[in-house]
Amino acid sequence: MKDNLTVSGFVATTPRHLTTAEGVSITSFRLASNRRKFDRDKKTWIDAGTNWYSVSTYRDLASNVIGSVRKGDRVLVIGRLRMSEWGDGDRRGVNIDLDADALGHDLRWGTTSFSRTIRSESVESDDPGDPADESDATEGAEADSGTPLDVAAPF
CATH class of the missing domain: 2.40.50.140 (Nucleic acid-binding proteins)
Known part of the structure; x- marks a missing residue:
């Protein structure tokens, strides 16, 4: 419980x-x-x-x-x-x-205002639908820089 x-x-x-x-x-x-x-x-x-x-x-x-x-x-x-x-x-x-x-x-x-945090260590997931497993989840951002990704910005 x-x-x-x-x-x-x-x-x-x-x-x-x-x-x-x-x-x-x-x-x-x-x-x-x-x-x-x-x-x-x-x-x-x-x-x-x-x-x-x-x-x-x-x-x-x-x-x-x-x-x-x-x-x-x-x-x-x-x-x-x-x-x-x-x-x-x-x-x-x-x-x-x-x-x-x-x-x-x-x-x-x-x-x-929400900003997704990109962690430098790799994130593993058992969920195949998890965005952490998709290569384009951090497209346009430095994945290992530790800087936040503005998820509110237009594509």
């Missing part, structure tokens, strides 16, 4: 990026998700609290997040929830961590 959670919120801290000794890229940030409810007496929407999450991304997703996401951006995060209790003297609490499988800008709040 895979427990996935989708959270909409804003990036509350500047994303931090590091690479482990094993070469694994990790990018993390704090995500604030504001709950809203309709106040029938005032006939307006009001804030009903904020849930805070520590979001971690790994490998290619981490590299793309550090190049795309900034503090204050509205995002959608899909990932696995991990909760851990902590205690420090009289203080106790629960950390809520979200290991992201997918992450993107929330287009309800603005626009974004």
Whole structure:
């Protein structure tokens, strides 16, 4: 069973990026998700609290997040929830961590531009319909340059 959670919120801290000794890229940030409810007496929407999450991304997703996401951006995060209790003297609490499988800008709040990332290492796939297997998938772009390919450009 895979427990996935989708959270909409804003990036509350500047994303931090590091690479482990094993070469694994990790990018993390704090995500604030504001709950809203309709106040029938005032006939307006009001804030009903904020849930805070520590979001971690790994490998290619981490590299793309550090190049795309900034503090204050509205995002959608899909990932696995991990909760851990902590205690420090009289203080106790629960950390809520979200290991992201997918992450993107929330287009309800603005626009974004997508650029496909071309990786220098070869990508193998078992799917014969996968564009990574087609020789013309990177036509007109330097496949080993690491520069993004503008997929929105006309053919």
